[in-house]
Amino acid sequence: MNGFLIDLDGTLYRGHEPIPYAAAFIQWLQQHELPYLLVTNNSSRTPEQVAEHLLELGIEVPATAVYTSSQAAAKYLTEQRVGNRVHMVGEAGLRIALEASGFAVEGTTPPDYVVQGIDRSFTYAKLTEAVRHLKAGATYVLTNPDRMLPSDGGLLPGAGSLAASITAASGVEPVVIGKPSPIIMAYAIERLGLPAADVWVIGDNVHTDIRGGVVSGCRTALVLTGVATADNVHEQLASAGVTPELVCDDLAHFIAQFTELGGL
Ligand SMILES: [Mg+2]
Structure with a gap:
């Protein structure tokens, strides 16, 4: 069984706009009963406020699925x-x-x-x-x-x-504490209750999400919907000095690649 630690800003939404396939991706996780946590470096909102914000964007998750810095x-x-x-x-x-x-x-x-x-x-x-x-x-x-x-x-x-x-x-x-620190990563992995090697970290930021995943022994997928984009991905990867296992145009592309790798 795989678990998922998913970034918010630039991965599920940008400000007040949902990112395409974000809601479908969360539904896919829920339908397959895959353990997941939405992990955010943003310290200003409570998990309840994050869940409310997501609901306004058409993404329904319980507040307990949100983990903040x-x-x-x-x-x-x-x-x-x-x-x-x-x-x-x-x-x-x-x-x-x-x-x-x-x-x-x-x-x-x-x-x-x-x-x-x-x-x-x-x-x-x-x-x-x-x-x-x-x-x-x-x-x-x-x-x-x-x-x-x-x-x-x-x-x-x-x-x-x-x-x-x-x-x-x-x-x-x-x-x-926050990503890429192993502190938040270790707590989030512990909450999922899975070995780090079975956990996918998915995010748009090479320096925080992908680095945090790599230093914690997780599998990593970069989505090109936020800080990293198709235009800057090479530059971003070169400056970060870490390489994600998957680079995905969006979350639908992640599901396709995950399935191809034999996930599920
Ligand atoms: Mg982000």
Whole structure:
């Protein structure tokens, strides 16, 4: 039996537009009762919000089929057992995940951790506060390293760009949770309950999805519907230095190649 770890942005949708064959692909997984998780580096939304967004695009999945970098960050902190006081720089999805795991996010100084994700109201004051806590010895955890992220209006600075300023000022490098980190990959594989060698990682980003899959011992398929496209795929593969097992025009093409390989 194969399991699937599937990226969201650029793989199932682009902003508010579903990608062709995304809904059909999820139905194919569900019809064949193949275990899957939708794994996203985006820390701003809760799994419920992601599932609602997908439903608006005609893709029906339970919230339990969504795994976010915020959930993985909360699990990582739980395993570390350093303390439960967190200074958060981020949005609702991160706050909810941390609080659900028993971490005190509000008014806890000095914090054991600075946990940072995307924060679209990041300010100089927030930078200053985070840096002070890190200088005082808090552990720095970053939900995802993405420097830029796609949006309907073009690329926007991502959590990794905010992290670059925090690291520049504090001299502290974060523990990175999101793809391509083996941390989120290991948690996602554990949730599927399958050996890594039986898990396919499918995504549009060579640097995050494919690298994360390769370092975790999974099988990998790159779809040319997001960051990677038919026009830039050679350049993307050369710069990443990792090679996916399959390169697919879209998810329908993945099903065809998977079937040809003898899957199912
Ligand atoms: Mg993507």
